[in-house]
Amino acid sequence: MNKKNRAPAKIRQIDWSLCFIADSQASGGRDVLWLIEEAVAGGATIVQLRGKTWTVRNFLRLAVQAVELVRPKGIPLIINDRADIALACRADGVHLGQDDLPVSEARKILGQDRLIGISINTPEEARRAEEASADYAGAGPVFATLSKPDLQPLLGLEGLRRIRTETRLPILAIGGITLANVGEVMAAGADGVAVISAIASAASPRQASTKFIETIGKVRKNPAPQIA
Amino acid sequence: MNKKNRAPAKIRQIDWSLCFIADSQASGGRDVLWLIEEAVAGGATIVQLRGKTWTVRNFLRLAVQAVELVRPKGIPLIINDRADIALACRADGVHLGQDDLPVSEARKILGQDRLIGISINTPEEARRAEEASADYAGAGPVFATLSKPDLQPLLGLEGLRRIRTETRLPILAIGGITLANVGEVMAAGADGVAVISAIASAASPRQASTKFIETIGKVRKNPAPQIA
Numbered sequence: 491m492n493k494k495n496r497a498p499a500k501i502r503q504i505d506w507s508l509c510f511i512a513d514s515q516a517s518g519g520r521d522v523l524w525l526i527e528e529a530v531a532g533g534a535t536i537v538q539l540r541g542k543t544w545t546v547r548n549f550l551r552l553a554v555q556a557v558e559l560v561r562p563k564g565i566p567l568i569i570n571d572r573a574d575i576a577l578a579c580r581a582d583g584v585h586l587g588q589d590d591l592p593v594s595e596a597r598k599i600l601g602q603d604r605l606i607g608i609s610i611n612t613p614e615e616a617r618r619a620e621e622a623s624a625d626y627a628g629a630g631p632v633f634a635t636l637s638k639p640d641l642q643p644l645l646g647l648e649g650l651r652r653i654r655t656e657t658r659l660p661i662l663a664i665g666g667i668t669l670a671n672v673g674e675v676m677a678a679g680a681d682g683v684a685v686i687s688a689i690a691s692a693a694s695p696r697q698a699s700t701k702f703i704e705t706i707g708k709v710r711k712n713p714a715p716q717i718a
Numbered sequence: 719m720n721k722k723n724r725a726p727a728k729i730r731q732i733d734w735s736l737c738f739i740a741d742s743q744a745s746g747g748r749d750v751l752w753l754i755e756e757a758v759a760g761g762a763t764i765v766q767l768r769g770k771t772w773t774v775r776n777f778l779r780l781a782v783q784a785v786e787l788v789r790p791k792g793i794p795l796i797i798n799d800r801a802d803i804a805l806a807c808r809a810d811g812v813h814l815g816q817d818d819l820p821v822s823e824a825r826k827i828l829g830q831d832r833l834i835g836i837s838i839n840t841p842e843e844a845r846r847a848e849e850a851s852a853d854y855a856g857a858g859p860v861f862a863t864l865s866k867p868d869l870q871p872l873l874g875l876e877g878l879r880r881i882r883t884e885t886r887l888p889i890l891a892i893g894g895i896t897l898a899n900v901g902e903v904m905a906a907g908a909d910g911v912a913v914i915s916a917i918a919s920a921a922s923p924r925q926a927s928t929k930f931i932e933t934i935g936k937v938r939k940n941p942a943p944q945i946a
Contacts, residue, residue, distance in 0.1 A: 545817035546799065571774065573802035578823040589773035595806040 504566065504605075506626065506660045506682035507706050508699060509536040511570075512556070514543045516686050526556055529689050530565055532699025536662075538585050538684070540570035553579035566605060573599045583607065585628065588615065593622035609664075611642045613656040620657050628684055629653050631665025632675060636687070647678045654679030669701050676709040732794065732833075734854065734888045734910035735934050736927060737764040739798075740784070742771045744914050754784055757917050758793055760927025764890075766813050766912070768798035781807035794833060801827045811835065813856065816843065821850035837892075839870045841884040848885050856912055857881050859893025860903060864915070875906045882907030897929050904937040 510529035512522050526537050537560055541549035549572070557567050557579050566582035569575050573596050576584045583605025584596055591599075596606050605625045610616045619627050632645045645653070650663055663680035668688050675683055685702065692698035738757035740750050754765055765788055769777035777800070785795050785807050794810035797803050801824050804812045811833025812824055819827075824834050833853045838844045847855050860873045873881070878891055891908035896916050903911055913930065920926035 546819055547817045550819065550823070572800070574800060574805075574819060574824075574827055577802075577827050578819060589775045591774055591778065591802060591806060595778070596802075599802055599805050 504660075505535040506662060507535045508533060508682060508702050509538055509568075509662055509684040510534040510689050510699065511538045511540055511664075511684055511686045513686050513690070514541040514549075516690055518687075518691050520690065522552060523555055523559060525690055525695055526559055528695040529699045530560055530563055532689075532696035533703035534565070534689070534699045535682070535703075536566050536568065538568040538570055539581075540585075542571075546572075546575065550575050550578055553581060557581060568605060568607065576600060576604065583625070585609070593619065593624045597623065607662070610653065611645070613653050616653045616657040616659065620659050624659060626660040626662060626681075627653075627657060628662045628664050629680070630663060630684075632663050633666025633671065635666040647674055650675065650678040650680060669698070669705060672702055672705050673709050676706055677713060682706070732888075733763040734890060735763045736761060736910055736930050737766055737796075737890050737912040738762040738917050738927065739766045739768055739892075739912055739914045741914050741918070742769040742777075744918055746915075746919050748918065750780060751783055751787060753918055753923055754787055756923040757927045758788055758791055760917075760924035761931035762793070762917070762927045763910070763931075764794050764796065766796040766798055767809075768813075770799075774800075774803065778803050778806055781809060785809060796833060796835065804828060804832065811853070813837070821847065821852045825851065835890070838881065839873070841881050844881045844885040844887065848887050852887060854888040854890060854909075855881075855885060856890045856892050857908070858891060858912075860891050861894025861899065863894040875902055878903065878906040878908060897926070897933060900930055900933050901937050904934055905941060910934070 512526050517525055539553055539556055553569060553575055560567050568583045568585050569581045570585050571590050573584050573591060584600060585607040586596060587609045593606055593608055607626045607628055608619045608624045609628045610619055616627055629650060630645060631642060632650055634644060654661060660681040662682050662684045663675045664684040667675055667683045667685050672683055689695045689698050740754050745753055767781055767784055781797060781803055788795050796811045796813050797809045798813050799818050801812050801819060812828060813835040814821065814824060815837045821834055821836055835854045835856055836847045836852045837856045838847055844855055857878060858873060859870060860878055862872060882889060888909040890910050890912045891903045892912040895903055895911045895913050900911055917923045917926050
């Protein structure tokens with residue numbers, strides 16, 4: 491499939507390379523805003539804020555600060571799950587799980603100009619995400635991860651390739667992505683990767699982000715021959 | 719204070735007498751929609767749906783069904799915490815805690831025609847709720863309760879009376895309200911009571927609601943002399 495026709499007009503300009511997910515449960519005691527600042531300084535192109543353990547009030551307070559931090563740099567800020575918080579902090583979009591609001595309902599609330607992403611684990615979920623006019627799919631878990639242990643089957647590179655053939659949506663691969671495997675993940679057809687601990691737990695989150703961006707850039711320049 | 723000028727125009731027609739809170743954690747294994755149906759059949763005048771332990775998808779599904787159930791009877795359905803779910807299910811409003819979205823943000827999301835209630839524990843919180851243009855205040859906990867154990871000081875009847883003198887907002891008293899104390903709670907200045915387990919755990923939720931309504935009606939007809 492031609493990469494050029496993957497994304498609808500409104501999001502053609504978004505750089506999907508590297509999404510840093512700033513998670514209330516996986517910041518390792520580090521300041522979340524500092525982590526976001528470092529990740530973006532290092533090259534992260536999207537930030538998602540996930541706050542299952544924060545009160546709504548604290549989540550909103552952090553979200554407002556995060557938007558102030560990344561907006562001047564042209565980096566989209568995505569809120570996990572809560573469309574109401576996304577509206578209140580004027581985020582660029584929302585990321586939904588399969589058990590969250592349906593994409594269609596989130597779209598009514600957020601309108602056409604905000605991004606709506608959805609987590610998918612199967613080609614069927616990828617097809618439904620596209621039918622529901624999601625803006626991107628978070629495909630995973632590709633590999634095992636401790637950041638968000640769940641019972642879903644691991645996709646592996648093979649599963650990722652299968653999902654790639656099923657959807658024209660931009661794909662952010664997620665789950666156990668590291669500097670050691672990001673190359674093959676991109677080669678399997680991802681448009682970018684979403685990373686939690688590989689940045690949040692790195693000695694230098696900034697350097698980790700830079701290395702991800704460099705590796706992703708290299709794969710894009712010299713794509714390995716793909717096995718269909 | 720004259721009761722007639724308590725409520726703003728848009729909510730003057732709401733009967734605040736008895737709010738049944740259908741809670742995911744306090745339905746005692748009973749079907750939540752059945753509980754709502756019984757409570758309303760017995761006379762509950764408002765229903766709030768609280769779903770901290772449901773997935774968002776399930777919360778929304780139940781909320782849509784609850785709205786279908788109560789709207790034909792003219793009973794408002796209020797969603798706890800989540801303004802996005804309230805929008806998606808076309809609820810009549812949202813109920814916020816002090817750690818949830820600020821009233822002002824919820825108002826931007828929900829507009830002027832939906833109800834916004836807020837939990838308050840002090841006269842100061844009552845004043846701020848009124849300044850923020852909340853539509854009603856849930857004042858509590860009046861008495862000790864197992865439905866929502868928390869660390870806030872109990873208001874008692876004295877605390878409730880003090881809050882009554884501080885705000886013109888309709889007051890729903892909450893926390894440990896039973897048939898045995900609802901009379902004195904109303905006499906202390908509440909416009910109505912919010913009840914979880916006294917209805918959800920009753921042998922007959924319908925009869926329990928009817929008895930609440932009868933007792934509240936009697937107090938309104940023959941108000942006891944108030945001690946200032």
